[in-house]
Amino acid sequence: MEGAPSRTPYRLIATQVSRHRVAAVIAFLVVLPWLTPSHALAANILIFGLYAVGFNLLFGYTGLLSFGHAAFLGSGSYATGVVMVHYGWPWWLAIPAGITLAALIGLCMGYLVIRSRGIYFAMVTLALGQCVYFAFYKAEAITGGENGLRGVNVETIDLLGWKLDFQDPITKYFVMLVFVAAALWFVSRLLASPFGAVLESVRENEKRAAACGYDVARTKLLAFVISAAICGLAGALRALHLSIVPIDSLHYLTSGQVVMMSLLGGMGTFFGPFVGAATILWVEDVATILTKSWQLVVGVIFIIFVLFFPRGIWGSFLHWLGRR
Amino acid sequence: MNHPILVAENITKRFGAFVALKNVSVAFEAGRLTAIIGPNGAGKSTFFNVLTGAFAPTSGNVNYDGHDITGKKQHEFARMGIAKSFQITNLFPQLSVLENVRVAVQMRHSRFQLLTPRQSMKGLIDQAEGLLNLVGLSSYSSQTARDLAHGQQRCLEIAMALACDPKLLLLDEPTAGMSPEETLVMMDLIVRLADQRTVILVEHKMKLVMGICKRIIVLHHGEFLAEGTPDDVRANDEVKRVYLGQSI
Numbered sequence: 001m002e003g004a005p006s007r008t009p010y011r012l013i014a015t016q017v018s019r020h021r022v023a024a025v026i027a028f029l030v031v032l033p034w035l036t037p038s039h040a041l042a043a044n045i046l047i048f049g050l051y052a053v054g055f056n057l058l059f060g061y062t063g064l065l066s067f068g069h070a071a072f073l074g075s076g077s078y079a080t081g082v083v084m085v086h087y088g089w090p091w092w093l094a095i096p097a098g099i100t101l102a103a104l105i106g107l108c109m110g111y112l113v114i115r116s117r118g119i120y121f122a123m124v125t126l127a128l129g130q131c132v133y134f135a136f137y138k139a140e141a142i143t144g145g146e147n148g149l150r151g152v153n154v155e156t157i158d159l160l161g162w163k164l165d166f167q168d169p170i171t172k173y174f175v176m177l178v179f180v181a182a183a184l185w186f187v188s189r190l191l192a193s194p195f196g197a198v199l200e201s202v203r204e205n206e207k208r209a210a211a212c213g214y215d216v217a218r219t220k221l222l223a224f225v226i227s228a229a230i231c232g233l234a235g236a237l238r239a240l241h242l243s244i245v246p247i248d249s250l251h252y253l254t255s256g257q258v259v260m261m262s263l264l265g266g267m268g269t270f271f272g273p274f275v276g277a278a279t280i281l282w283v284e285d286v287a288t289i290l291t292k293s294w295q296l297v298v299g300v301i302f303i304i305f306v307l308f309f310p311r312g313i314w315g316s317f318l319h320w321l322g323r324r
Numbered sequence: 325m326n327h328p329i330l331v332a333e334n335i336t337k338r339f340g341a342f343v344a345l346k347n348v349s350v351a352f353e354a355g356r357l358t359a360i361i362g363p364n365g366a367g368k369s370t371f372f373n374v375l376t377g378a379f380a381p382t383s384g385n386v387n388y389d390g391h392d393i394t395g396k397k398q399h400e401f402a403r404m405g406i407a408k409s410f411q412i413t414n415l416f417p418q419l420s421v422l423e424n425v426r427v428a429v430q431m432r433h434s435r436f437q438l439l440t441p442r443q444s445m446k447g448l449i450d451q452a453e454g455l456l457n458l459v460g461l462s463s464y465s466s467q468t469a470r471d472l473a474h475g476q477q478r479c480l481e482i483a484m485a486l487a488c489d490p491k492l493l494l495l496d497e498p499t500a501g502m503s504p505e506e507t508l509v510m511m512d513l514i515v516r517l518a519d520q521r522t523v524i525l526v527e528h529k530m531k532l533v534m535g536i537c538k539r540i541i542v543l544h545h546g547e548f549l550a551e552g553t554p555d556d557v558r559a560n561d562e563v564k565r566v567y568l569g570q571s572i
Contacts, residue, residue, distance in 0.1 A: 204416035213402030
């Protein structure tokens with residue numbers, strides 16, 4: 001249709017942003033705490049943005065809609081909290097513990113669900129997510145049950161003699177950003193890799209991907225586990241951020257929230273999940289001051305986008321840039 | 325006679341009470357362009373699906389190069405060197421034409437490589453471009469696959485099937501839904517491909533295959549009816565009877 005893409009300034013921006021997508025997202029996250037009404041909101045956006053990035057790897061890039069991803073966010077939080085509170089592990093060792101547990105639960109859930117498709121996939125992940133919820137809920141002695149797990153405290157961080165005050169919101173935010181940045185770099189490399197191409201081909205046409213010689217089930221399972229691990233990291237950071245692990249981290253509403261964030265931001269785009277997380281949390285933050293029924297505001301925005309801008313906020317923006 | 329590359333032995337396929345294939349035994353010679361033909365409902369597509377592993381036969385088995393491949397998983401076929409094109413076009417619709425073929429080429433080199441950028445694997449891109457050239461789609465490589473015309477999509481599918489460098493290529497009605505011009509292009513392509521590998525073709529339109537195939541197998545009502553050169557088949561009374569009223 002067209003030879004060389006015309007070099008309008010808009011196109012140029014679009015190509016540059018997509019070429020340096022990790023740098024662009026990190027640049028946004030670096031300035032974010034000074035844009036939001038509160039530092040706590042910025043930290044929330046950071047954590048839920050990463051959670052949505054992990055989810056989007058499965059939803060937007062592999063084409064699998066999971067309604068049980070809270071299991072990974074929550075188990076990441078709990079594993080981090082439990083090893084710190086009950087076993088006295090240092091925070092930097094507790095984060096890999098969170099990632100590992102989430103990945104292991106991802107492996108088990110993935111193994112059970114990977115052969116079902118579409119609505120069945122969504123329903124089975126929802127059911128398995130609820131199983132994880134009740135398992136943690138009932139294990140009160142370890143997890144604190146309904147009250148959540150308290151006392152996940154990190155006072156200071158000692159970096160080879162350089163002491164950082166983790167209670168300071170900005171310091172805490174930037175420590176977490178280091179982990180988020182590493183995860184984003186990993187996801188970006190993954191998407192650009194041959195395996196990323198296989199994920200897309202599975203999303204596009206499973207039958208054809210299999211006929212090309214790709215083991216669709218194993219590909220999906222690996223995507224599921226990596227997605228779970230990234231959500232687990234988001235959960236681990238959330239435990240450190242909140243100093244407690246609330247039981248609602250495992251709740252199905254948390255699973256639903258990440259679906260909304262991805263759809264609103266733009267599924268299958270790199271930055272979309274962050275845009276979605278930022279929009280929903282920001283609107284929630286502002287609307288709760290104005291009205292008790294803030295969910296109504298979020299819901300109306302969501303419906304408008306699903307109906308009129310199915311590419312989501314960021315997806316529509318990219319589309320608009322590309323057409324100029 | 326060449327050695328047989330693909331042998332179907334006593335294939336029976338039932339769907340509930342319906343018998344789609346009844347005790348079909350066929351040997352396909354290596355290096356030959358063979359067509360499976362038959363009137364509507366002859367069981368051609370079922371037979372194709374059994375040969376390519378999409379359906380497991382109710383009884384009987386399929387041998388490839390002396391190995392039993394009955395019940396192998398779909399992805400194992402491409403890795404063994406058996407490629408196929410589907411009756412209904414099956415592409416990666418939202419990916420570019422080049423990426424469709426590049427992903428297919430990539431299979432033999434890297435399936436679970438997580439951190440190398442795919443753009444740095446120039447060899448794969450070159451191979452994909454070569455295949456696009458072969459099927460005449462070079463100038464469309466940056467287009468989205470779903471935007472291609474129907475005939476071009478079928479050619480793209482063949483390029484994807486060729487990506488695993490198959491020894492055996494199976495095509496299910498490659499000219500289905502094509503205009504007469506597109507059909508000619510496709511037939512020409514198939515003849516060229518058959519120079520280098522074994523090609524098995526399922527076709528509804530008998531006239532098309534008569535001119536290009538070395539060997540023809542006729543199915544009727546799920547049973548083996550006749551086999552031979554186009555001339556043998558044309559002269560066969562049984563075949564004349566089932567194709568009653570049609571010129572062959």
